[in-house]
Amino acid sequence: MSAPFDEPGNATRQSVLVRPVPPSALAAAGRVFEHRAYQYRRAFRGSLVTSFVNPTLFLLAMGLGLGSYVNARSPDAFHGVTYLQFLAPGLLAGAAMQVAIFESTFPVMIGLVWRRLFHAMYATPIGPRAVAVGTLAWIAFRLTLVTTVFMFVSTLFGAVVSPLGLLGIPAAVLTGLAFAGGMGAFMATRRTPEAFNAIFRWVITPLFLFSGTFFPVDSLPAAIQPIAWLSPLWHGVELARGAMLGTVLDDPPRALVHVAVLVGLVGIGGSLFVRNVHRKLAA
Amino acid sequence: MSAATAVATGQPRRSVPRAWHLIERNLFVYRRTWTIIVSGFFEPLFYLVGIGFGLGRLVGDVTGPAGQPIPYAVFIAPALLATGAMNGAVAEATFNFFFKLNFNRTFQSILATPLSVRDVAVGEIAWALIRGGLYAIGFMMVIAVLGLVRSPWAVLAVPAALLLGFATGAVGMAATSFMRSPTDFDLINIIVLPMFLFSATFYPIETYPEAIRGIVAFTPLYQGVALIRGLTVGVIGPEMLIHVVYLLAMGFIGLWVTSRRLDRILLK
Amino acid sequence: MPTDAPSPPLIRARGLTKRFGSFTAVDAIDFDVAPGEAFGFLGPNGAGKTSTMRMIGCTSPASGGTLTVLDMDPATRGPEIRGHLGVVPQQDTLDEELTVRENLVIYGRYFGLSRAECGRRADELLEFAQLTERRDSRVEPLSGGMKRRLTIARALINEPDVMLLDEPTTGLDPQARHLLWDRLYRLKQRGVTLVLTTHYMDEAEQLCDRLVIMDKARIVAEGSPRQLIEQYSTREVAELRFPVGVQETLDGQLAGLADRIEHLPDRLLLYANDGEAVAVAVHDRGLRPETVLVRRSTLEDVFLRLTGRTLVE
Structure with missing residues (x-):
């Protein structure tokens, strides 16, 4: 038997002398982040491949394949850019939304219900706030990875017209986070993930299709166009598109409104997430 | 008794009514989640409205099965029916099937009853087909009302969609029976996603160079899409028999492999 | 702290109460746990044992009464107290995606330990929990007894002053239970304070110096196993x-x-x-x-x- 247990009483004696200092609030969230990074290490390679393959396939099929028809038929629909250049930012923001939804669903179920990992964290000096904030920080990191790869692939396809395009990455990360907080907050109140399928089909899929991702919102019937304003994804798509096509600075107030809406959602969703995780853990 | 002997001794006829018990079980479980079933019907509709009409306005007419121009929504509606049938069957046959096989122990407990392995396989595939069939009927009615059906042959589109679901579901299930961990599903996605995007679903196969057309035409989804599109647009020809034989063969091979695998997994 | 005075209790509860809405899970209980002792809550399921443990573990606020743990108030200094506790919950909360050793290292990190220190302690604890051979295997395929030992090892990563064990052997086969008891007994010998709940009387007799019997949210008797038997049987x-x-x-x-x-x-x-x-x-x-x-x-x-x-x- 080795060190701390050599003699009776050694364990308690030592712990009086060598006290670990409880991590600060920021460090605590960092530890939660670190935990996720450990989990991710094994899945990293596969997930990187997926991050490359998915946008490549979509841009090939929709951007080039279908795009050849769109460009031939409606050459002026996209204000001088090709369909592929129009589509890429839409897909980027849409992918960020989907990644964020997944990352804020199953990990929350695992943390609170299935494996109760969040409960295990709460048995240490880590508090519910650090659990929630660390989880969101991890989602932000995942989003950064996915959107960076997406941006790289888009550049290869010639879909990034302006150096401002790099701003598409933070725009997409912000879009994802706008969904992650609220979704995490909702899943924290569930005992099963059953509602997930319903949310995906009733909310995520329609948002994905009708937020200016595949076609401009102004080709929707005029009556329902204003509804786009209610879609967080639309704000994200507009922002990412403005960045990648270099038009974001043409109308700075408009861009700021998009940013404000998304930041507001991140704030509201994030604080609801913190609140619900706290309620669940400290009952 | 193994499935092989069941076939040899002429038992399969009894297999169908027994498999019904398994369908009942699935119905019972799904009663609580009927909203998900209903939403599964709406999903292709969202795509139809978004891609078919929304994006379709910018696409205009494309080349139909006989080389005639048809509106984009008419072109894509049968493809959405086909991909819906395939995705539904594959999801049921891979993801759900895997969890039943490995985590739920549902099958182990079912096998403690007089049901045989073959009953299990038939019942599972039949269940996937029933769901798929309901979706297909609903979707066909909607596109008929929207005027996207151009021929009375379209009534055969529902069985054709079921055939596609059967073929892809059976092969998906066979593949799943070899899987060890949920991460293996990445493999299924690597096959399904490109098929979804490139099988002349969103644009005509003529878009591709000649060499690639041959590869695309070989995928089961292309076979299914071509068959269904021919029926809804009303371009009927002998090549449809090839599609049908292709899909039937694929389905029965999948079924055969699945029931052999189940024997080995469950009866060891 | 003068060494000749009797040591103050590590945990002290007076009138400790826990309510969930109109349901009273713990009804005004009093108890003290002294340093170095093995203290048990014995009672059937639903007696209020787990609620009591969660209050001690500073993960569930008390609804009434007073509670001090390590001379601190859980309401205001929860994180600090939790830094000195080792918690073994009723259900395992291991990360099944990680390896055995990673589970220990990651948990140590939550206590603010450096990575090197976590690694050092993890290796010692794996030895203690007889899991060294499985250190790099994933948690998921481990047996129930191994997972339980890993959970105990994990709870020791911060060298806690008090171990809280909620139903430590429930659901294990007899052989795995005895192995676990042996490990807990060794901890006790080394002076670790153990607080445990159980509904197995043999477990209470094996491990506890002193215990309280709980029934319907209240403590109905207190003493050493021997005293209780002498007094009530x-x-x-x-x-x-x-x-x-x-x-x-x-x-x-x-x-x-x-x-x-x-x-x-x-x-x-x-x-x-x-x-x-x-x-x-x-x-x-x-x-x-x-x-x-x-x-x-x-x-x-x-x-x-x-x-x-x-x-x-």
């Missing part, structure tokens, strides 16, 4: 099992044979200091039970006496 018990239907017809025929008689659905318990003598006396009265078992009293008998019910139903 006789030295021995004769268990008589009669053919079906006979037990109900025996009324009166057993009168005076024992200090106390308990009627269980399947058998009679006759409490006396000399169980053999009772068995002989039963025979002398012409009664012919199918089986007769004479044994020493256990905490199960104490619980039966106090509540009229058995611990494990």
Whole structure:
């Protein structure tokens, strides 16, 4: 038997002398982040491949394949850019939304219900706030990875017209986070993930299709166009598109409104997430 | 008794009514989640409205099965029916099937009853087909009302969609029976996603160079899409028999492999 | 802290209460846990043991009364207190996606330990938990007993002052239980304070220096296992099992044979200091039970006496 247990009483004696200092609030969230990074290490390679393959396939099929028809038929629909250049930012923001939804669903179920990992964290000096904030920080990191790869692939396809395009990455990360907080907050109140399928089909899929991702919102019937304003994804798509096509600075107030809406959602969703995780853990 | 002997001794006829018990079980479980079933019907509709009409306005007419121009929504509606049938069957046959096989122990407990392995396989595939069939009927009615059906042959589109679901579901299930961990599903996605995007679903196969057309035409989804599109647009020809034989063969091979695998997994 | 004075309690509860809405899970209980002792909460499921443990573990706020843990108030200094506790929850909360060793390292990080220190301690604890061979295997395929030992090792990563163990061996097979008891006994020998809940009387007898018996949210008795047995039961018990239907017809025929008689659905318990003598006396009265078992009293008998019910139903 080795060190701390050599003699009776050694364990308690030592712990009086060598006290670990409880991590600060920021460090605590960092530890939660670190935990996720450990989990991710094994899945990293596969997930990187997926991050490359998915946008490549979509841009090939929709951007080039279908795009050849769109460009031939409606050459002026996209204000001088090709369909592929129009589509890429839409897909980027849409992918960020989907990644964020997944990352804020199953990990929350695992943390609170299935494996109760969040409960295990709460048995240490880590508090519910650090659990929630660390989880969101991890989602932000995942989003950064996915959107960076997406941006790289888009550049290869010639879909990034302006150096401002790099701003598409933070725009997409912000879009994802706008969904992650609220979704995490909702899943924290569930005992099963059953509602997930319903949310995906009733909310995520329609948002994905009708937020200016595949076609401009102004080709929707005029009556329902204003509804786009209610879609967080639309704000994200507009922002990412403005960045990648270099038009974001043409109308700075408009861009700021998009940013404000998304930041507001991140704030509201994030604080609801913190609140619900706290309620669940400290009952 | 193994499935092989069941076939040899002429038992399969009894297999169908027994498999019904398994369908009942699935119905019972799904009663609580009927909203998900209903939403599964709406999903292709969202795509139809978004891609078919929304994006379709910018696409205009494309080349139909006989080389005639048809509106984009008419072109894509049968493809959405086909991909819906395939995705539904594959999801049921891979993801759900895997969890039943490995985590739920549902099958182990079912096998403690007089049901045989073959009953299990038939019942599972039949269940996937029933769901798929309901979706297909609903979707066909909607596109008929929207005027996207151009021929009375379209009534055969529902069985054709079921055939596609059967073929892809059976092969998906066979593949799943070899899987060890949920991460293996990445493999299924690597096959399904490109098929979804490139099988002349969103644009005509003529878009591709000649060499690639041959590869695309070989995928089961292309076979299914071509068959269904021919029926809804009303371009009927002998090549449809090839599609049908292709899909039937694929389905029965999948079924055969699945029931052999189940024997080995469950009866060891 | 002067060493000659009696050490103050590590945990002190007075009138400690936990309510969930209108339901009272813990009803004004008092107890002290001294440094170095193994203290148990014995009681059936639903007695309020887990709620009490969660309050001690500073993950559930008390609804009333006072509680101090390590001289601190859980309401205001929860994170600091938790830094000195080692918690083994009722259900394992291991990360099954990580390896055995990674589970320990990651958990240590939550206490603010450096990665190097976590690694060093993890290797020692794997040795202690007899899991060294499995250090790089994933958690998911481990047996229930191994997972439990890993959870205990994990709870030791911060070298806690107090270990909180909620039903540590529930659901394990007898062999795995004994292995676990052996590890816990070693910890006790080394001076780690153990607080545990259990509904197994043998576990309480094996591990606890002192325990409280809980029933319906309240403490109904307190003492060492031996004191409790002496106080609430006789030295021995004769268990008589009669053919079906006979037990109900025996009324009166057993009168005076024992200090106390308990009627269980399947058998009679006759409490006396000399169980053999009772068995002989039963025979002398012409009664012919199918089986007769004479044994020493256990905490199960104490619980039966106090509540009229058995611990494990």
